[in-house]
Amino acid sequence: MKPGIKVSLLLFIAVFILSGSAFAAPQPIKAVATIFPLADLVRQIGGNRVKVMTLLTSGMSEHTFEPTPAQIRQVAEVALYVRVGAGMDSWGDKLLAAAKRPPVIVTATQGITLLSVAEQDLMPEAGGRAHQHEGDDPHVWLDPILVRDYIVPKITAALVSLSPGDAGFFKANGLRFANELTSLDREMRGRIKSLSRHDFIALHGAWHYLGKRYGLRQIAAVEPFPGKEPSAKYIAALVTMARKRGVVTIFAEPQLSAKTANVLASELKGQVLLLDPLGGETMPGRNSYPALMRYNLSVIFRGMK
Ligand SMILES: [Zn+2]
Structure with missing residues (x-):
């Protein structure tokens, strides 16, 4: 065999194998979510x-983030973009201009009757004004029932539209996960019902949807902004x-400075515990949405029993 023919034969075989494997295992859908809990739902x-x-x-x-230039490349080939909306993660929307083709967009807050920020984090005693994201409270993902009834169906529908051949697979997963959220809700309801305290102070206004669902009340944010x-x-x-409400635990968060929370806790002779609205893939015990919520449940339980 002449070397030229040998090379072209090899090339032919290589192309055949590559295209064959492309048919056998289709490329996964590329998706980007602005925050980890939404990425885990996907x-x-x-x-x-x-x-x-x-x-x-x-x-x-999630409120003070600025995306890096390297992240623009991640978004360039994305087919699905999942965001919170309500003004919280508009830092991610900036990257959409870099997308080669406009992705399918899922907005978690869309379709949900949002709580108003201004009503809750206002502390008239201190001349407090509205929260940073004026108007609507974006923290809907911290209520598992809103996740089950609004966000999971939206993500499922978006994935089905991107790959109709996998509709059965996506719908079965969506159903299985919805059932998991129902058990999570039952667990949270049961444990929170047994708590003796209901009022709490947290670092920022992230926990109003969770509070509303389970009968707890975030009476103030340490950092309204x-x-x-x-x-x-x-x-x-x-x-x-x-002091008036008997609050002795201040819930801080790993993503924000606990400095003021510590000052407050020492004034009250109380304690600072860490709630986590975000979790992350590399954080053991908080590396899935259900694990993150169970972590928060155990912290709430410890701080308010
Ligand atoms: Zn927040």
């Missing part, structure tokens, strides 16, 4: 037919309010 429903990435770097706040230290006057009003 993974739960999409299984191995989806490759999902998270834009928010682990350890960063996430990432910005509150005024001395505001802290003084918080201390007065906490």
Whole structure:
């Protein structure tokens, strides 16, 4: 055999094998979610037919994040983009301009009757004003029932539209995961019912949907503007309010500084515990949506029993 023929034969075989394997195992759908909990929902429903990435770097706040230039490349070939909406993660929307083709977009808050931020985090005693994201409270993913009834169906429908041949697989996963959320809800309801306290103070206004679902009340945010230290006057009003309501535990969060929470806790001779609205793939015990919520449940239980 002449060397030229040998090379072209090899090339032919290589192309044959590559295209053959492409038919046998189709490329997974590329998806990007702005925060880890939403990425995990995509993974739960999409299984191995989806490759999902998270834009928010682990350890960063969802309110003060700025995407890096390297993340633009991640978004360029994405087919599905999942965001919270309500103004919270518009930092991710900036990257959409880099997408080669417009992706299918799922907005978690869409279709949900949102709580109003201004009503909750207002502390008239301290002259407090509305939260950073004025208007609508975006933290819907921290209520498992809103996730089950609104976000899971939207992600399932988006995946089906992107790969109709996998509809049965996605729908079966969606159903299985919805059942898992129903048990999670039952577990949370049962344990929270037995708590003696119902009022709490947390670092930022993330827990109103969870509170509304399970009969708890976040009476104030330590940082009404996430990432910005509150005024001395505001802290003084918080201390007065906490004493009046018998609050001794301040829930801080790993993504925000606990400095003010520590000051508050020592004033109240109380404690600081860490709730986590985000979790992450590399955080044992918080590396899936159900695990993250069970982690938060155990912290709430410890802080409010
Ligand atoms: Zn938040």
